[in-house]
Amino acid sequence: MANAAVTTLINRVVGNSISTLIDSTATDNYQHDVIYEIARGAFPGFLAQTDATFIALTRGTVEYSFPTGFRLPLMIVFDDTQLAHARFDEALNFSQDWRNTATKPIAYIQDPVDRDKFQLIPPSNYASAGVAGTPLAPPTPWPTEALAFIGTESNTGWAESCLVDTHLALAFEVIAREFSRDSDHKDSDLATLAKTFAGVFWQMSFAEGMDV
Amino acid sequence: MGTLAGNALIDELSRRLRDLTSTGYPRADILDIVNRTQRAINARLGLVHTSTAFSTGETPLYSVDAIATNIVRVVDVRDDDRPLQRVPWPQLVHQDPKWIRLRGTPEVWSPIGRTMIAVIPTPYITRSLTAVSIKMTSNLADAGAPLLDIPDDFKPILLDLAEAVLLVRAREFKMIEAALTRVLPALGMSVDMQNQRRGGDKAHG
Numbered sequence: 001m002a003n004a005a006v007t008t009l010i011n012r013v014v015g016n017s018i019s020t021l022i023d024s025t026a027t028d029n030y031q032h033d034v035i036y037e038i039a040r041g042a043f044p045g046f047l048a049q050t051d052a053t054f055i056a057l058t059r060g061t062v063e064y065s066f067p068t069g070f071r072l073p074l075m076i077v078f079d080d081t082q083l084a085h086a087r088f089d090e091a092l093n094f095s096q097d098w099r100n101t102a103t104k105p106i107a108y109i110q111d112p113v114d115r116d117k118f119q120l121i122p123p124s125n126y127a128s129a130g131v132a133g134t135p136l137a138p139p140t141p142w143p144t145e146a147l148a149f150i151g152t153e154s155n156t157g158w159a160e161s162c163l164v165d166t167h168l169a170l171a172f173e174v175i176a177r178e179f180s181r182d183s184d185h186k187d188s189d190l191a192t193l194a195k196t197f198a199g200v201f202w203q204m205s206f207a208e209g210m211d212v
Numbered sequence: 213m214g215t216l217a218g219n220a221l222i223d224e225l226s227r228r229l230r231d232l233t234s235t236g237y238p239r240a241d242i243l244d245i246v247n248r249t250q251r252a253i254n255a256r257l258g259l260v261h262t263s264t265a266f267s268t269g270e271t272p273l274y275s276v277d278a279i280a281t282n283i284v285r286v287v288d289v290r291d292d293d294r295p296l297q298r299v300p301w302p303q304l305v306h307q308d309p310k311w312i313r314l315r316g317t318p319e320v321w322s323p324i325g326r327t328m329i330a331v332i333p334t335p336y337i338t339r340s341l342t343a344v345s346i347k348m349t350s351n352l353a354d355a356g357a358p359l360l361d362i363p364d365d366f367k368p369i370l371l372d373l374a375e376a377v378l379l380v381r382a383r384e385f386k387m388i389e390a391a392l393t394r395v396l397p398a399l400g401m402s403v404d405m406q407n408q409r410r411g412g413d414k415a416h417g
Contacts, residue, residue: 009244009248012241012244012245013245013377013380013381014380014381015381015382047324047325047326048325048326048327049325049326049327050324050325050326050327050328051327051328052273052328074301074324074325075301075304075305077312080310080312080313081309081310081312082304082305082309082310082311082312084305135271135273135312136271136273136274136275136278136328137269137271138269138270138271140270141270142270142271142313148312150273150324150328152325160276160277160326160327161277161281161282161283161348162276162277162281162283162284162285162326162327162348163326163327164251164348165248165251165252165254165255165284165348167248168248168249168252168377169252175380187383189383189385190380190383193380193385193388194380196392197376197377197380200392200396200401201252203256203401204252204253204255204256204399204401205252205255205256205284206326207255207256207285
């Protein structure tokens with residue numbers, strides 16, 4: 001579901017309310033695309049939607065999927081300790097047989113596994129006691145032997161109140177894509193101008209280093 | 213707080229756009245762009261801030277939207293008058309790898325993207341902290357109130373930027389370039405305007 005306010009803004013900026021110029025399905029899709037790209041880190045320095053959730057641990061299980069809706073892990077915490085983000089060769093240095101040595105996880109790796117999965121080094125020899133709630137609204141006491149996953153999200157509704165100032169940037173990013181693709185309303189000059197506006201408004205919304 | 217109202221700003225922009233009858237640029241459209249450019253300018257320059265009290269819980273992590281819905285970004289967290297130290301989130305692990313369940317008097321805070329902050333350690337008992345934030349400026353109306361949030365002396369920047377955005381509808385590339393050339397240095401930004409002229413200027417040949 002695209003953000004309706006951004007869709008209205010797109011129509012307003014390009015004059016779509018006066019005569020139909022754009023393909024609303026395409027612009028909704030482009031809106032989703034931009035939000036996905038931000039979530040996966042394709043806009044360097046723009047860290048927008050972040051959230052945290054618990055993942056239940058199964059004894060001896062090495063590989064876990066990212067929680068639904070999460071795109072990039074920023075921090076993964078086991079029990080009370082933040083795990084190191086390691087490389088595959090570092091995992092091998094830890095132990096050639098790390099996948100079969102269940103103890104207390106100290107790190108995680110992503111690189112040799114599917115993009116939406118991670119592996120614990122070593123796998124846990126504990127199972128989670130309970131993972132109700134979220135790290136932002138945790139049960140009391142905080143669940144032991146659980147993984148807390150803190151990462152980026154791609155909520156295509158872009159509904160957070162603290163992101164309203166980014167609507168102009170998002171709208172221009174979509175306009176740039178809509179008018180640069182091959183269509184009966186292709187306008188390369190407008191697309192280039194919109195890309196410039198998008199860059200200006202992204203810079204205005206994401207002051208360097210302030211959000212990351 | 214400025215003293216200018218939405219109706220006066222719309223009048224002035226309509227005049228700039230040579231559309232006093234609001235035929236090509238309906239007043240509602242101009243108002244929306246003014247509101248949005250005011251927010252973008254405040255996000256960039258941090259002209260207007262807001263302070264919001266929030267209570268700590270059994271967690272170091274807080275949703276910005278749950279603190280208040282008029283926040284662009286949190287810039288400071290205070291415990292009474294004591295400012296907590298801001299730490300980038302990648303450095304939290306270096307402060308203490310067990311930060312997520314550390315208990316005690318809050319000492320540091322960290323923004324984790326736009327939508328979440330961490331406050332560490334987690335207090336043993338509920339405390340009231342204050343988030344100082346860049347304000348998501350309030351919407352103006354096509355009326356004499358409410359008034360502009362940002363100071364009046366930033367009106368030229370606001371109108372130049374709003375004018376540039378509004379001119380996109382008419383594809384007035386040269387006029388957009390002129391407006392952006394006026395406004396971007398004031399925002400501490402620069403843009404290679406040559407990009408705009410690729411393929412010629414449709415509006416003016």
